[in-house]
Amino acid sequence: MKIREMHITPIAAVDPPLLNAAGLHAPYALRIIIELITDGNVSGLSEIPGSEKIRKHLEESREEIIGKDPFNLTSIFRSLERKFAAIDTNQRGEQSWDQRILVHIFSAVEVACLDIIGKETGRGISDLLGGTVREQIPFSAYLFFKHKGAGGELGFDIDPSASGWAAARQAPALDVKGIIAQAKAMCEEFGFQSVKLKGGVFAPEVEVECLKALHNEFGNRIPLRFDPNGVWSVETAIRYGKEMEGILDYYEDPVRSQEAMSIVRKAVDIPVATNMCTTSFSDIPGSIRIGSEDIILSDHHFWGGLRASMHLERICSTFGRKLSMHSNSHLGISLAAMLHLGAVLSELPYAFDTHYPWQKEEVIKGGKFRFEDGFISVPKGPGLGVELDREALAELHNNYNRCGLTHRDDEIEMQKVEPGWKFELTRW
Ligand SMILES: [Mg+2]
Numbered sequence: 001m002k003i004r005e006m007h008i009t010p011i012a013a014v015d016p017p018l019l020n021a022a023g024l025h026a027p028y029a030l031r032i033i034i035e036l037i038t039d040g041n042v043s044g045l046s047e048i049p050g051s052e053k054i055r056k057h058l059e060e061s062r063e064e065i066i067g068k069d070p071f072n073l074t075s076i077f078r079s080l081e082r083k084f085a086a087i088d089t090n091q092r093g094e095q096s097w098d099q100r101i102l103v104h105i106f107s108a109v110e111v112a113c114l115d116i117i118g119k120e121t122g123r124g125i126s127d128l129l130g131g132t133v134r135e136q137i138p139f140s141a142y143l144f145f146k147h148k149g150a151g152g153e154l155g156f157d158i159d160p161s162a163s164g165w166a167a168a169r170q171a172p173a174l175d176v177k178g179i180i181a182q183a184k185a186m187c188e189e190f191g192f193q194s195v196k197l198k199g200g201v202f203a204p205e206v207e208v209e210c211l212k213a214l215h216n217e218f219g220n221r222i223p224l225r226f227d228p229n230g231v232w233s234v235e236t237a238i239r240y241g242k243e244m245e246g247i248l249d250y251y252e253d254p255v256r257s258q259e260a261m262s263i264v265r266k267a268v269d270i271p272v273a274t275n276m277c278t279t280s281f282s283d284i285p286g287s288i289r290i291g292s293e294d295i296i297l298s299d300h301h302f303w304g305g306l307r308a309s310m311h312l313e314r315i316c317s318t319f320g321r322k323l324s325m326h327s328n329s330h331l332g333i334s335l336a337a338m339l340h341l342g343a344v345l346s347e348l349p350y351a352f353d354t355h356y357p358w359q360k361e362e363v364i365k366g367g368k369f370r371f372e373d374g375f376i377s378v379p380k381g382p383g384l385g386v387e388l389d390r391e392a393l394a395e396l397h398n399n400y401n402r403c404g405l406t407h408r409d410d411e412i413e414m415q416k417v418e419p420g421w422k423f424e425l426t427r428w
Helices: 052-065 073-084 101-121 164-168 176-190 204-221 234-243 258-267 281-290 306-318 332-344 390-403 410-417
Strands: 003-014 028-038 043-049 136-138 141-144 195-198 224-227 248-252 272-274 295-298 322-325 375-377
Touching (some): 003 052, 028 052, 028 101, 028 390, 043 101, 043 332, 052 073, 052 101, 073 101, 101 306, 141 176, 176 204, 204 224, 204 234, 234 258, 281 306, 295 306
Parallel strands (some): 141 195, 195 224, 224 248, 248 272, 295 322
Antiparallel strands (some): 028 043
16 A cells, blocks of 8 residues: 555634733634545545644655555654754744644654554554543633634624624633633533633733632632743742642643743642643653653644654653643644544543634534533544545635735734734743
8 A cells, every 4th residue: 555645735724812922823823734645545634733834844745755655654754754854853942832843744644644544444543552441532621811803804803693602702801800701601612621721921910810710710620720831930930839729730831941840840739731841752851850840741743643642651651740632723633633642541630732612613524523521522433533524625725825824923913912022931
């Protein structure tokens, strides 16, 4: 069996004006849909974060992929490594999302090949990865401070006919009242049983007040997480961390660097999580030596695939860390891969992150996955268990061509609201 075709389609999905430490989400979130087709006409899908830089390198990876056997992933990975060895050892970037090229390409190729292998063998990806140990995967509500607006063509405007969560996702959330309303609407719609607040946007006292209000509202039955994306100083993180002991389930990247994280971890009695200081296998020795976190938030797009995330789980259990899941704005192909990973991990100590409720479009047939009491069922059927909706793909590709965005730049978007605004490594 050989891979005969590789289709790389950049798309743009409507995204509301969500705030974070790096600035503001653009009206569209960029993704890339990859489709590999074999000489037997079997198609394998994957989805990764989009940028022109990644798209260009994916195009260049074509010659290492076309003509290869999708069962022979290790050999494909080795040739991709040789090809891209020079480009990106240390280019993760300072923002919360990872900008390294090779991990994205590994993830794109691996998931699409596993989708093909699953279809060839009549088994789901979770079966290929060792077998399903759970059928439903828990997710957490992901709250954002946000401006009023629906995103996409509406931008900062809203659709007045929207109701339920569709209306709530357009509403502003710039204070305690807005965040509580968002949390209630999201939990009511999707049944989430844990809640995360993205921070690093307003002064620490404002964000901590929101967390205390959420704790008052939901009590201990809803675990709370908080993620200021590393823009707090060690002093700020310790001072406010102490205020949140007994309130937070975990404290995610309050500060930047493994060293700073280990200081906060020792000083504050809350488990510390990261998707910013320990983000690759080469960070593991430092993490173990320094003791930088309790929980690593993996992401198959950033760790180089589903199998790599399983290797990471073994390392985590060896060294006394817990593993959970990071997320960026994504659609259903990425979600299906996350679900298959969730199905095979030995334990899920924390509900996964997902931005999925913030996206309203889909690229798979049958529309969006449905949450039930905050859980999504692992898709049945061979491979990923999802099918590409080609009309939707064409529409989302049109969005991409129209919107003019080529990479994520939350600072530029923020400057449209606050002229002169600058991203700072440490803001408070
Ligand atoms: Mg994070």
